[in-house]
Amino acid sequence: MAEVAVHGHHHHAHHFESSEHEFVSCKQGMWLFLLQEVLFFSPLFVAYAIFRSLYPGAFMEGHQYLDWRMGGLNTLVLISSSLSMALAVSGAQRSQTKRTVIGLSLTLFFALCFLVVKYFEYSHKLHLGISTAGFFSLPGIHDPKTPLFFSLYFVMTGLHGIHVIGGMIAIIWVLRRARRNEFNAQYNTPVEMVGLYWHFVDLVWIYLFPMLYLVG
Amino acid sequence: MTQSGAAHGDNYLNHEKGIKSWLTTVDHKRIGVMYLFTVLAFFLVGGIFALLVRLELFSPGHTIVGPQTYNQFFSYHGTIMVFMVIIPLIPSTFGNFILPMHLGAKDVAFPRLNLLSYYLYIGGAFLAASTMAFKGIDSGWTFYAPLSLQSRASTTLVLTGAFIMGFSGIITALNFITTTHKLRAKGLTWDRLPLFIWAMYATNIIQILATPVLALTLLLLVAERVLGIGFFDPTLGGDPVLFQHFFWFYSHPAVYIMILPAMGIINEVIPVFSRKTIFSYKAMAAAIFGIAIVAFVVWGHHMFASGQSDTASFLFSLITKLVGVATGIKVFAWLATMYKGSIRFNAPMLWAMAFIFVFTVGGLTGIYLSTIATDIHLTDTYFVVAHFHYTMVGGAITGFMAGIHYWFPKIFGKMYKEGPAAVACALVFIGFNLTFFPQFIAGSRGMPRRYYDYAPEFTYLNQLSTIGSFMVAIGFVVTAIYLFQAMRNGAKAPANPWGSATLEWRTASPPPHDNFSTDPVVTAGPYDYSSIKV
Numbered sequence: 107m108a109e110v111a112v113h114g115h116h117h118h119a120h121h122f123e124s125s126e127h128e129f130v131s132c133k134q135g136m137w138l139f140l141l142q143e144v145l146f147f148s149p150l151f152v153a154y155a156i157f158r159s160l161y162p163g164a165f166m167e168g169h170q171y172l173d174w175r176m177g178g179l180n181t182l183v184l185i186s187s188s189l190s191m192a193l194a195v196s197g198a199q200r201s202q203t204k205r206t207v208i209g210l211s212l213t214l215f216f217a218l219c220f221l222v223v224k225y226f227e228y229s230h231k232l233h234l235g236i237s238t239a240g241f242f243s244l245p246g247i248h249d250p251k252t253p254l255f256f257s258l259y260f261v262m263t264g265l266h267g268i269h270v271i272g273g274m275i276a277i278i279w280v281l282r283r284a285r286r287n288e289f290n291a292q293y294n295t296p297v298e299m300v301g302l303y304w305h306f307v308d309l310v311w312i313y314l315f316p317m318l319y320l321v322g
Numbered sequence: 323m324t325q326s327g328a329a330h331g332d333n334y335l336n337h338e339k340g341i342k343s344w345l346t347t348v349d350h351k352r353i354g355v356m357y358l359f360t361v362l363a364f365f366l367v368g369g370i371f372a373l374l375v376r377l378e379l380f381s382p383g384h385t386i387v388g389p390q391t392y393n394q395f396f397s398y399h400g401t402i403m404v405f406m407v408i409i410p411l412i413p414s415t416f417g418n419f420i421l422p423m424h425l426g427a428k429d430v431a432f433p434r435l436n437l438l439s440y441y442l443y444i445g446g447a448f449l450a451a452s453t454m455a456f457k458g459i460d461s462g463w464t465f466y467a468p469l470s471l472q473s474r475a476s477t478t479l480v481l482t483g484a485f486i487m488g489f490s491g492i493i494t495a496l497n498f499i500t501t502t503h504k505l506r507a508k509g510l511t512w513d514r515l516p517l518f519i520w521a522m523y524a525t526n527i528i529q530i531l532a533t534p535v536l537a538l539t540l541l542l543l544v545a546e547r548v549l550g551i552g553f554f555d556p557t558l559g560g561d562p563v564l565f566q567h568f569f570w571f572y573s574h575p576a577v578y579i580m581i582l583p584a585m586g587i588i589n590e591v592i593p594v595f596s597r598k599t600i601f602s603y604k605a606m607a608a609a610i611f612g613i614a615i616v617a618f619v620v621w622g623h624h625m626f627a628s629g630q631s632d633t634a635s636f637l638f639s640l641i642t643k644l645v646g647v648a649t650g651i652k653v654f655a656w657l658a659t660m661y662k663g664s665i666r667f668n669a670p671m672l673w674a675m676a677f678i679f680v681f682t683v684g685g686l687t688g689i690y691l692s693t694i695a696t697d698i699h700l701t702d703t704y705f706v707v708a709h710f711h712y713t714m715v716g717g718a719i720t721g722f723m724a725g726i727h728y729w730f731p732k733i734f735g736k737m738y739k740e741g742p743a744a745v746a747c748a749l750v751f752i753g754f755n756l757t758f759f760p761q762f763i764a765g766s767r768g769m770p771r772r773y774y775d776y777a778p779e780f781t782y783l784n785q786l787s788t789i790g791s792f793m794v795a796i797g798f799v800v801t802a803i804y805l806f807q808a809m810r811n812g813a814k815a816p817a818n819p820w821g822s823a824t825l826e827w828r829t830a831s832p833p834p835h836d837n838f839s840t841d842p843v844v845t846a847g848p849y850d851y852s853s854i855k856v
């Protein structure tokens with residue numbers, strides 16, 4: 107930490123003893139937040155498990171309408187974004203602002219790519235009449251429960267997509283602060299917290315991809 | 323012992339002035355006070371709906387309103403009391419005000435997040451309440467599918483409001499857990515934590531693990547109504563019983579979000595007013611956590627009559643009995659604390675004793691409902707209504723009343739009059755039992771809950787119930803009057819009027835802006851009164 111240039115003068119809040127004390131507290135708060143995120147997604151995974159075991163035919167039929175190449179592409183995009191986020195965090199920890207800015211910008215770019223791919227997938231399906239069960243109009247479906255599979259698909263990927271957008275807003279926020287040179291080896295809590303959140307968002311997709319696209 | 327932090331008269335109430343300084347405050351004490359007034363305002367609204375329900379049921383058939391309006395009355399009563407009042411009642415008020423002071427901290431870990439949680443609560447609550455200006459709500463507080471899916475009322479709006487309030491509770495919970503871990507005073511080891519902190523900790527864990535499940539479930543209901551996803555809708559291939567599973571996975575633990583903080587308050591009050599250390603501190607803390615853990619695996623006891631498998635019902639029934647064991651430990655430990663103590667019958671102690679009685683009745687009747695054979699007979703009758711009012715009102719509200727009388731001098735720096743306090747406590751206690759005890763009898767004789775009408779032979783019991791409910795209301799009005807009077811011109815409260823040993827009493831009443839003039843150091847347990855004179 108010798109070569110640290112003292113740019114940002116971050117004073118820890120008055121109820122903490124030191125900025126280290128503040129950092130470990132924020133980290134614990136963030137892990138608790140991620141824990142509640144896991145529980146927030148959990149009913150969907152339960153619903154998936156129940157419907158899958160009750161109606162395996164619907165899942166077999168439904169997944170054929172999902173393009174595994176698109177899903178696979180998005181998986182690669184998100185894995186890359188996790189790497190670029192790790193780059194940003196390590197940059198902040200070493201007071202290398204340029205590295206932080208590049209890492210965050212790349213992450214933002216990958217997130218946008220993800221949403222663009224998702225947009226094409228969604229619009230293609232809606233065009234065919236593949237929608238949630240209540241608005242499903244695709245002809246030639248064999249299993250009466252297949253629309254339920256697509257309800258799951260839209261709710262799970264939609265909720266994940268909302269988390270991606272939330273993550274992008276957070277990334278823009280820390281990116282602006284990073285460009286103002288606010289982070290260094292002494293103070294980089296926001297970058298680390300946004301990084302943790304982003305890895306969580308990626309992780310959810312790592313589960314969703316095989317569960318929805320590769321289920322057959 | 324007392325470190326007078328406010329010799330110059332500066333305290334958190336007058337540290338900054340003006341309405342703006344309140345609305346933008348990040349001081350946990352001020353946020354606690356804002357929660358207190360907001361939650362109590364909703365308590366008033368929910369209470370009025372309760373009285374309207376009781377008025378309608380004073381006689382069979384039409385009494386004051388039609389059946390559709392009656393549906394709205396009990397739906398509002400339940401929704402307001404559960405989501406806007408009892409769930410935030412203790413965690414958001416005393417949790418905010420007392421928890422950091424119990425720990426000897428200057429504030430919660432994330433003060434700005436704390437203010438955000440207050441605004442989320444307010445926003446969600448007003449959104450839910452705004453349905454009154456639209457088409458109202460008519461599917462109770464449980465929003466069972468498919469009724470809530472077909473409802474033409476403003477169900478989507480109220481669900482969104484409840485979702486937002488849930489998020490408020492979650493971030494309050496993670497704030498408190500982090501505060502408890504990271505901001506304890508020197509010498510305040512885990513085995514010296516006041517039991518209120520242990521109770522709050524368990525509550526917060528439940529909030530973090532269970533509330534997100536409810537949040538998502540409510541979101542799915544909104545998606546059902548708006549996007550037609552069909553998870554819970556049998557006409558679209560879904561399953562309404564799945565909704566019940568999701569709902570009760572949250573809503574059973576939610577009972578402990580309501581009751582554990584109240585138990586925490588009783589844990590503080592009883593030793594102070596018995597001048598004895600708490601009986602078996604470790605068993606008390608373990609019982610709190612036992613209840614919190616078991617809470618997650620008993621939800622099926624709400625579904626004995628919903629077509630759940632017999633094996634599942636048997637297991638849920640069996641595990642539910644464990645809650646009784648843990649609760650029993652607590653009740654006996656409270657009694658053992660009082661045994662041979664020098665008891666002072668101040669208002670907090672009166673309320674604590676009311677709590678023990680009422681909650682024990684609630685707990686014992688829970689055994690009937692967790693036993694499959696008796697539950698099949700009692701499902702959806704007034705017996706259930708009486709049972710959960712004995713636990714939720716008898717538990718959470720009397721616990722809160724003990725707390726407000728205990729901490730009032732600390733929060734507002736004034737003493738209230740003991741005479742009217744005792745009268746109000748007696749009114750509520752007698753009125754409460756008069757309201758709900760007859761409902762056990764009516765329910766066990768088959769009077770169904772939520773019905774607009776009832777058979778004429780239940781008239782007498784219902785009239786007792788309605789009279790009791792108005793006694794309760796009078797009791798609360800009396801309480802409001804003498805507490806407001808005390809706020810305006812009560813005698814000045816000393817730093818430690820009850821002779822308590824926990825940290826918040828070491829500083830001035832009301833506390834200074836930073837809570838303690840010097841960082842407190844803990845050298846003894848929370849219930850060690852050997853060096854404190856009364």
Ligand SMILES: [Cu+2]
Pocket residue numbers: 573574577620621623624
């Ligand atoms: Cu229950």
